[in-house]
Amino acid sequence: MSTLTLAQAEAAAAGTLRHARAAGAAPLAVAVLDPGGHVVVVKREDGAGILRVEIATAKAFGALGMGMSSREIAARAERQPAFFASLAAVTGGRLAPAAGGVLVHGADGTLLGAVGASGDQSDVDEACVLAGIAAAGLA
Template sequence: MTTILANMQVSLDAADTLIDAALAEGQKRELLPLCVAVLDVGGHIIALKRQDGCGLLRADIAQGKAWAALAMGLNAATTGQRLSGNPGFLTAAIAASDGRMVPHSGGLLIIDADGRGIGAVGISGDTGENDELCARAGIAAAGLHVAPV
């Protein structure tokens, strides 16, 4: 299934709810400090928060995970998995994005009820799998949906 990006965007209120819920999930799980970025379909930041103690590159990595989801129209981990067998294309895609793509767990494409992409979230700070768990919790708390791929 291909997800088509829509003109509708994640609102600032929804982005704030998503971020706060994702950070709360990380605290509940006693994860390392997280950084959460929510981007619109053009790859621009709607909202970003970093917890105290978050590493220097976490904001860039969180944005890169969200950017990878938007760039390929797939969740970032899916992109990484699909391109792992084609390192030449993966390298070219990262270069074409000026290094913005981080195709790794924790970057999810946000869709509306009709399956249209309306933005993306990226989280960095703990393992990719834990980052993604928090992203999913945040998206659900905001009443939004995750692309199935």
């Protein structure tokens, strides 16, 4: 498997939102991006804030750009604030250093893209994303 299909992206997004509802999370937005950072699927639940799509996309985009989860990016940003301020400028603000953006790999280890969510606390966003990725049969 070397590409993220629309069906897989839909399944990951739906699984993310399904987990959010089961967990009682605040309304979320979820974005699924391909390896080039292009949007494959975006969903915004009723009641999700007006910036949630942009934040979810930025979490996924940052994970792709840096090759690590947005949780790891947040930890590194605390240690290297000047570098991450520059990175925010270079990406035009398309990076959100908070948990909730996770890389997606195929069974063979190929990078397929990333999923990001926003709407609740970052730890909850991330848990929903991980559940969605698993529900789609991805890693």
